Amino acid sequence: MPALSSVLVPYAAYLRVYEPLAAFPEPERSHWARYARRERNPTAQDELRRSLADLLPTPPVAVPVHESGDAFVTEVDGVVCVCPWRTRLRGWLALEELAEQLPAPLLDAVLPPVVRGQAAADYEQWRERNPDARPWIRTAVWQVPVRWFVLFSDEEREYEPAGPAAARLRYRTPMVQARRRVARSLKTLRETIDEGPLTEGLVDVGRWLEEFHPRSLVELDYGGLVHALTGPQLAEDRSAADVAEGIAALQAGDSEGAGEAYARLVERWRAVRDLQFAN
Numbered sequence: 001m002p003a004l005s006s007v008l009v010p011y012a013a014y015l016r017v018y019e020p021l022a023a024f025p026e027p028e029r030s031h032w033a034r035y036a037r038r039e040r041n042p043t044a045q046d047e048l049r050r051s052l053a054d055l056l057p058t059p060p061v062a063v064p065v066h067e068s069g070d071a072f073v074t075e076v077d078g079v080v081c082v083c084p085w086r087t088r089l090r091g092w093l094a095l096e097e098l099a100e101q102l103p104a105p106l107l108d109a110v111l112p113p114v115v116r117g118q119a120a121a122d123y124e125q126w127r128e129r130n131p132d133a134r135p136w137i138r139t140a141v142w143q144v145p146v147r148w149f150v151l152f153s154d155e156e157r158e159y160e161p162a163g164p165a166a167a168r169l170r171y172r173t174p175m176v177q178a179r180r181r182v183a184r185s186l187k188t189l190r191e192t193i194d195e196g197p198l199t200e201g202l203v204d205v206g207r208w209l210e211e212f213h214p215r216s217l218v219e220l221d222y223g224g225l226v227h228a229l230t231g232p233q234l235a236e237d238r239s240a241a242d243v244a245e246g247i248a249a250l251q252a253g254d255s256e257g258a259g260e261a262y263a264r265l266v267e268r269w270r271a272v273r274d275l276q277f278a279n
Contacts, residue, residue, distance in 0.1 A: 017212050083136045233268075
């Protein structure tokens with residue numbers, strides 16, 4: 001069984017984009033420049049704690065009243081890059097998806113209809129003022145979508161086994177590489193198989209990436225999913241390599257090889273999704 005941890009765990013993975021400061025207009029650019037110079041910046045666990053705290057009041061706060069001024073910060077070739085949390089926007093987007101994930105009685109118990117209705121009305125008004133807004137972070141629960149792995153190569157995999165801190169598994173790649181892999185993979189998929197969820201999802205991810213600065217960094221973080229997998233499972237997880245192998249096989253006309261790669265992916269991630277319904 002996966003090891004227990006004292007940290008707060010949402011079994012979610014994250015696809016993030018870190019943009020250079022030059023991508024932001026003033027005064028936001030100056031805000032992030034000052035923010036990046038702080039001695040300590042919040043972590044993903046800090047973001048989670050704040051979100052969970054909003055669910056404790058009665059009625060619960062479905063979406064933060066104010067947008068977060070926090071971000072994840074990294075440095076790429078000496079250039080400071082930030083990934084704004086945009087917690088309020090992501091809360092609205094997650095709320096739209098929640099109706100498809102939970103039965104109506106459970107959803108009403110967690111977030112009463114009146115709370116969801118007010119959040120939806122607030123979002124509609126906000127969208128009218130911010131029609132071009134998009135999140136820097138995408139979230140997937142109980143899985144890593146196959147289309148996300150297309151953006152990365154196995155050489156970009158970074159795995160840190162569990163020690164004093166929890167295990168970590170992530171991939172990082174330059175934006176230009178991510179876009180190139182999306183374009184090549186889409187070309188192969190369209191030439192070899194019928195249009196389907198994988199192709200449609202990859203088109204969506206490609207459009208999202210086009211919204212960002214070309215010198216951005218793209219990151220896939222397994223996040224809380226590391227707590228749903230054992231150490232050996234994490235160490236042996238080469239999902240990006242399996243996706244690349246499957247697409248290369250399709251390009252070469254090797255349907256059997258593509259099927260074998262896909263079968264490995266399906267078996268690996270079905271085992272994780274099945275934990276969602278375990279006692």
